[in-house]
Amino acid sequence: MVIGIILQYGNETIEVRVNCSQILFRTSQFRQFVTIENLKLDKGGVIKEFPDLEGNDEWKDEAIKRFNEKIKNMKNETEIAQYVIDDLTKFGYKPMFMQKDGFRPVKLYK
Numbered sequence: 001m002v003i004g005i006i007l008q009y010g011n012e013t014i015e016v017r018v019n020c021s022q023i024l025f026r027t028s029q030f031r032q033f034v035t036i037e038n039l040k041l042d043k044g045g046v047i048k049e050f051p052d053l054e055g056n057d058e059w060k061d062e063a064i065k066r067f068n069e070k071i072k073n074m075k076n077e078t079e080i081a082q083y084v085i086d087d088l089t090k091f092g093y094k095p096m097f098m099q100k101d102g103f104r105p106v107k108l109y110k
Contacts, residue, residue: 003081006097006105007088014093016084018077023084036064045091 005016017024017033024033046053046063053059074080078100085095085108095108 001077002101003077004097004099004105005081005085005095005108007085007093007095009093013096014088016081016088018081018084020077021071021074021080023071023080036067042091048091 003018005018007014007016013028015026015033017026022035024035025039026033041060041063043059046059050059050063050066053062056062070083071080074083081098085098089095097105098108099105
């Protein structure tokens with residue numbers, strides 16, 4: 001089952017697609033979906049999440065590795081989607097909609 005999530009960050013729209021344990025991202029700047037390896041990660045946000053990476057030159061690679069390991073340990077797409085929503089909300093992203101394959105979109109904001 002594929003789950004699509006739409007989030008807002010400032011005036012930018014971010015789309016996340018969860019398919020099995022694969023997570024793809026697309027911003028309003030990009031036409032195609034990319035993996036987390038192709039995203040520009042905020043070093044401050046990564047250090048906030050993983051304080052032990054401060055001063056580590058390989059902070060981005062290690063953060064991606066930890067993210068992927070966490071995703072692999074999750075049971076299903078719904079659990080992964082909720083983790084992505086919760087994690088991005090901590091950093092100021094506003095969840096707008098979520099849609100499961102074959103279902104109508106559900107509003108996530110109030």
